Amino acid sequence: AQSVSQHNHHVILSEAASLELGCNYSYGGTVNLFWYVQYPGQHLQLLLKYFSGDPLVKGIKGFEAEFIKSKFSFNLRKPSVQWSDTAEYFCAVNSGGGYNKLIFGAGTRLAVHP
């Protein structure tokens, strides 16, 4: 069965620190990859997505992610975090088949201290 692993369940950073959240998936075929964010009290929002082409994908709010096929990874990065980035981040994969079925990782709770 397809699965998505997020290595860090809780991350605590100070403002201006760099962020990298790990994501690995288990599916060996063509995949489409997503990062979603859930701010406190808000609904899930799309940060960025990768379908094909340039493996370095830029999203909203200064986030980017790099798809490394050989490592089955899609890590999320941000050079300098802000207090407003405090949220839960979810990596997700859709392995195709013509269905809108996302497999989510367990999520990473990020707390950014001023």
Added chain:
Amino acid sequence: KAGVTQTPRYLIKTRGQQVTLSCSPISGHRSVSWYQQTPGQGLQFLFEYFSETQRNKGNFPGRFSGRQFSNSRSEMNVSTLELGDSALYLCASSLTSGGSQETQYFGPGTRLLVL
């Protein structure tokens, strides 16, 4: 354009009861997917509807069912509620069911508490 809306936002039920949750997708979106979010299991796919047909189903018991109407609005029903059904139920809509490259837009969820 209005986002995905879900009603009700909060619900308290007792074991053995049934519940119906509603989801209105973004205008023009025809695919609706449902997910269950719990602290223990995270986000899990329930099912997807497109053009009033269930296209895919996750690993949930038959007590979980759904339907989609001609205006793309969707409902999910859980019968014979169990304590473990307490969760945030999320609805997501996308333009079509054209495949895995569709972006799904999520609603705020319905938080169900089963006592």
